[in-house]
Amino acid sequence: MFGQRQPCVQIVKGRTRDAERLREAAERWYRDVAPGAKGWLGTTGGVTDDGLHIGVTRFASPRAAHRNDRRRAQARWWAETRDLFEGDVTVEMYTDVETFGRGGSDDAGFVQILQTRVRDREAVRPFIPDGAQRILNRRRPDMIGGLFCIRPDGFCLGVAYFTSREAARKGEQTRMPPEYQSWRDEQMRYFDEDAVFYDLNLLWLQSP
Numbered sequence: 193m194f195g196q197r198q199p200c201v202q203i204v205k206g207r208t209r210d211a212e213r214l215r216e217a218a219e220r221w222y223r224d225v226a227p228g229a230k231g232w233l234g235t236t237g238g239v240t241d242d243g244l245h246i247g248v249t250r251f252a253s254p255r256a257a258h259r260n261d262r263r264r265a266q267a268r269w270w271a272e273t274r275d276l277f278e279g280d281v282t283v284e285m286y287t288d289v290e291t292f293g294r295g296g297s298d299d300a301g302f303v304q305i306l307q308t309r310v311r312d313r314e315a316v317r318p319f320i321p322d323g324a325q326r327i328l329n330r331r332r333p334d335m336i337g338g339l340f341c342i343r344p345d346g347f348c349l350g351v352a353y354f355t356s357r358e359a360a361r362k363g364e365q366t367r368m369p370p371e372y373q374s375w376r377d378e379q380m381r382y383f384d385e386d387a388v389f390y391d392l393n394l395l396w397l398q399s400p
Contacts, residue, residue: 200254201289201341203349204247206281211239211394217273218247222398225265231256234399236296236303236351238392245277246305246390248339248351254285286341286349288313292320293328293337298397300336302357306350308387313342315382319350327372334359357391 208214218237226232231252239245251257260266274281310316319340320328328335338352354360368376 199287199289200251200257201286201339202249202251202257203284203286203341204245204249204281206245206277207243207279208239208245208276209243209278210276211243211245214239214245214273214276215394215396217269217276218396218398221269221273225263225269226398226400228263228265229260232260232400234298234397236353236392236395236397238303238395240390241393244390246392248341248349254287257285284343286343288342288344290317290319290340290342291337292318292325292340293335295337296339296351296353297336298399300353300355300395300397302354302360303392303395303397304352304354304360305390305392306352306387307390308348308350309346309384310342310348310382311346311384312382313346316379319379321375324372324375327369331366331368331372332363334363357393 218235222235233250233252235247235249237245237247249257251260334355336353336355338350340348340350342348354363
């Protein structure tokens with residue numbers, strides 16, 4: 193389980209040539225590189241069925257993330273790993289990060305990424321208020337928690353952690369009470385309608 197303070201999140205996205213070899217590379221990073229990564233708080237990584245990799249790495253500060261990027265061990269590992277990707281690989285830093293629920297867990301069996309854009313950040317701060325979260329805790333025990341990561345231009349990624357894929361699919365059918373639905377309808381006014389969901393079906397979860 194990781195806590196509520198997530199001051200910096202680095203997100204890597206790219207299409208991989210070989211998902212299984214990328215998972216093995218992530219294991220090598222955890223074994224050989226992570227022990228010297230000061231300020232590293234944990235990584236959630238995975239690959240969708242069509243080969244898109246999304247990696248969400250939490251750091252104590254942007255300085256810690258930049259310091260890790262400059263390490264020789266990190267550079268060597270990336271030089272070996274870069275060939276597993278096709279085309280561009282993007283790396284973005286997010287310092288506006290909220291947690292919801294229990295924040296997430298390395299024991300999660302399934303992680304889903306939501307990509308969207310918020311048009312008014314202050315109107316949805318926090319993303320999930322206490323009342324809505326209490327309802328989720330009661331009605332959606334499959335949803336452990338997660339992160340919202342927001343850029344200054346409103347582009348955002350939600351990272352949701354579930355006990356299992358099967359439980360999440362069943363939970364999606366849960367009938368929510370009117371007060372929750374009313375809040376949800378109001379909240380959606382501030383988001384773009386073309387949200388995209390990514391299921392990380394090949395998944396790795398790492399923490400110090």
